[in-house]
Amino acid sequence: MQLGVIGLGRMGRIVVDRVLAAGHDVVAFDLDEDAVDAVAAAGASPADSIDDLCDHLGDDKRIWLMVPAGAPVDATLETLEPRLEAADVVVDGGNSNFHDTLRRADACPAAYLDCGTSGGPASAELGFSLMVGGPEWAYEELAPAFDAVATGPAGHARMGPSGSGHYVKMVHNGVEYALMQAYGEGFELLHEGRFDLDLEAVASVWNNGAVIRSWLLELCEEAFREEGSDLGDVADRVEGGSTGTWTVQEALEQEVPLPLIYTALAERHGSRADEGRFSRRLANRLRYGFGRHEVQRQ
Amino acid sequence: MQLGVIGLGRMGRIVVDRVLAAGHDVVAFDLDEDAVDAVAAAGASPADSIDDLCDHLGDDKRIWLMVPAGAPVDATLETLEPRLEAADVVVDGGNSNFHDTLRRADACPAAYLDCGTSGGPASAELGFSLMVGGPEWAYEELAPAFDAVATGPAGHARMGPSGSGHYVKMVHNGVEYALMQAYGEGFELLHEGRFDLDLEAVASVWNNGAVIRSWLLELCEEAFREEGSDLGDVADRVEGGSTGTWTVQEALEQEVPLPLIYTALAERHGSRADEGRFSRRLANRLRYGFGRHEVQRQ
Amino acid sequence: MQLGVIGLGRMGRIVVDRVLAAGHDVVAFDLDEDAVDAVAAAGASPADSIDDLCDHLGDDKRIWLMVPAGAPVDATLETLEPRLEAADVVVDGGNSNFHDTLRRADACPAAYLDCGTSGGPASAELGFSLMVGGPEWAYEELAPAFDAVATGPAGHARMGPSGSGHYVKMVHNGVEYALMQAYGEGFELLHEGRFDLDLEAVASVWNNGAVIRSWLLELCEEAFREEGSDLGDVADRVEGGSTGTWTVQEALEQEVPLPLIYTALAERHGSRADEGRFSRRLANRLRYGFGRHEVQRQ
């Protein structure tokens, strides 16, 4: 098949490479000309504009967007729109909010597939897990590309109608936050606790047969191997959080309790409170209020 | 009545003053001679040892211990024990663990009353809330002292048998942690949020008729008045935690979920993690593991 | 002064009564004619439409809306709008979302005051706590009405510009959820714990001098007095939750952690999961997956 790819950042580049490796043709565009040159050297046909990319693709266009969620997706779609027809298929492989996806799928002249993509750059060789939402026929049409980008046919599935792919990916990320924090709590107790432990060895023995073995635990093992059991100079500051925030927002609307996912998200926010947590500063002061306990000052 | 008081720290001194003010006689002892001199000047009979205190009291001794929880209580009881008989009454007014109280009540030759005392030094004038456990007759005998130390007859009650007074006080403190943290969260959102607010004014208007009005909220108002709406240099560090820890331990044994109380306690522990929270440091590192997100370094 | 009141439900009726009792004139309207007749009997001038109410008020109208949050506020404002001028003042005394308030204040031809009202019907005699947002001059103009509806001059304050009143009330309610749940946890442990306690007596002694005394704790005392220490047939089902949900949503946007408030809200949602919690059903099944523990079936 022939696939157009717009967006050649870290993830877009992996998509191009995997699709080429599977024997398909790729036409590629990015605002950054160097990125286009690089994939051209790897075997893709370079396009110097979205229009040019569409010219290359002809009828029955299949276009994969791998651009940052939010405004860049809308900007790209606005440029694409005059060139799209009902027989075309556009895939949004980024971390878009499913509300945006519903709106875009509705407005798009082509079939619109939302494709939640999990695995991250570290999965360039293994391939990704793809959660796809949108029309069945369009999903079938793109199957060869999904086979190539995913870990294989088992690594992608159609979740349901438009929006469901990004919805499932959103929830995936909420769970991901909680899993990371859960492992973190366990290792924190082992680190602070009463034995002097080699945390790489702990993670390794757990990864060999324990109930809690997982890919994230393999990444813990790697982290302790590279940083040491005390994590060296790794800071207590966790960035990111948009997909987890959306997960909690949706759960509020659905009235579904998510205490672990919420807490994991709140820990990220708390880690970024550089002036300290106001709530605890007040509790500190209140202990003086009734108990005349000494106020801790900065 | 005549009351022996052992332990003349901040709280013990208030007990002496309130009992004297109610027209009773007090015999007082403390290891610190200056503290004894001070209450003698205020009208109490000074004792220079526990034995001397017992000599003063004669038969049907009524003795109030206001010494730090733990070893000091046991040490005091050990010295007292040879002088105690079945008609005597000992009150432990401190924050003892109820397991210790059960053991001590069992071993004590005298009637033993555990008296949870809430209000703190700030309540010296108003009087305290006293939660008493132990034999009914002993509670009745001590009623004049309880009337004097408490806010009045409504400020003390017998909760049940030995241990129940300290048990109820333990739970009181767990709730107290959660209330402080709950107010703290609300004020944190107001402080970080989208309006520039005078938090003393907020607390004041809430204290006049709002559902959440309380003494702790009056202490919040006082804190903002004295420290400013940004709490000045008050540190993000909350000391203490033993009674809250006991509350959670007991709840684990009873299989009662206490997520708010637990979280409030955990926030105290987290505020004291001077090297940062290991769990979050690991989450930071794991985001690089799969997503190649930049690792935040110290 | 002369005040127009639109909305004569439980809270609106209390507003009318208190303003009348303070010696002011009230013109009142409600879609329910019986409600209008009732306040007319109490001394208010009845209006049979919003137009009629405006005719009564003449220039420099002061109108207090006490209608349900959401669409009813917008519908009322739409009817009012042609009659409003810059010198008029409209007060929204309901639990409106502050985002709606910002939009309405912007669109309203009159000065618009948002007035968070705490205390509930139970505070009819004592008066309310009023958190007011909007133009200073309008707040000053309405001061006599606020004095009457609040507990007095100390029971109302201007928090800041438009929206700030409903914002502070929103946070107040989030804190309220957490306080109720915190007391609930404490009493749950006392109820399930190792002593057989009279919870009314516990609440009573706490309300007399304890650090955690509060109006909510007085309501706990009342609840135990009326329902018994086991709360009789009171169900494990907590309705409501919109203001708490808004609080958490705003905190997500501000990246402020609110673990206690969130958990209290999630407990409400969980209490309404009539088919059981799916998360726990899965955990039950997973224990069989690895451990062959017997699956609990319904």
Next chain:
Amino acid sequence: MQLGVIGLGRMGRIVVDRVLAAGHDVVAFDLDEDAVDAVAAAGASPADSIDDLCDHLGDDKRIWLMVPAGAPVDATLETLEPRLEAADVVVDGGNSNFHDTLRRADACPAAYLDCGTSGGPASAELGFSLMVGGPEWAYEELAPAFDAVATGPAGHARMGPSGSGHYVKMVHNGVEYALMQAYGEGFELLHEGRFDLDLEAVASVWNNGAVIRSWLLELCEEAFREEGSDLGDVADRVEGGSTGTWTVQEALEQEVPLPLIYTALAERHGSRADEGRFSRRLANRLRYGFGRHEVQRQ
């Protein structure tokens, strides 16, 4: 090597089978004669008492206990003790509390290894993850047995001195609770949310390349395959909890915050509150107290 195995329940039987399969000799005892007959049929030498088992083993005894944690371990050790010498090695492969292990290792005349065992009966074929504490020489001596029972040499490691094996296993289980609850929250939102999803398909695509893939997620996939996307009649009731409780208790002592692990444990406790949660019943009643909201009755 020759290994004595005491305790032939589900896990003990797997130990015997795996050690036999690796070509070693096994002498086996259980109070249940049928269990002994069954392993004898499988190739083990049957013992009709602990004394008899020791007679079979002769000098330099290596004995693996796979009996329920608590009193049965102590009872077994009491019977064994007269037969043990310094050159012998006893392995406790059960889920013992590490405090008990420290006490037993101290008292035991033989070398004592604590061996946390993860994987459960479902891992009979793959083998287990073994976390071992105790003297280095004893660990080396038992290596052939550990190789056989574990997934292989990578599936066991010496964590440190006595107690550290059971300590690491305790923390492992705390993390396990949180992971199960985290997946449960994600699937709960997907189940209650706005798309009609095939949860087996979701779990399957996640298990193929997603960041959150794990063995527990494979067990989720199996659960949805066998029970359906709505989990059929699986009840909202999660049994167990002792190792999670110990994890939280230890974290309280170490002052390490474990909000996710605590919450997962508390969800288990909450799922067993057959009369409903008292805390929420009180919140329900309090909403009437101030707001005159209708009380939900059973």
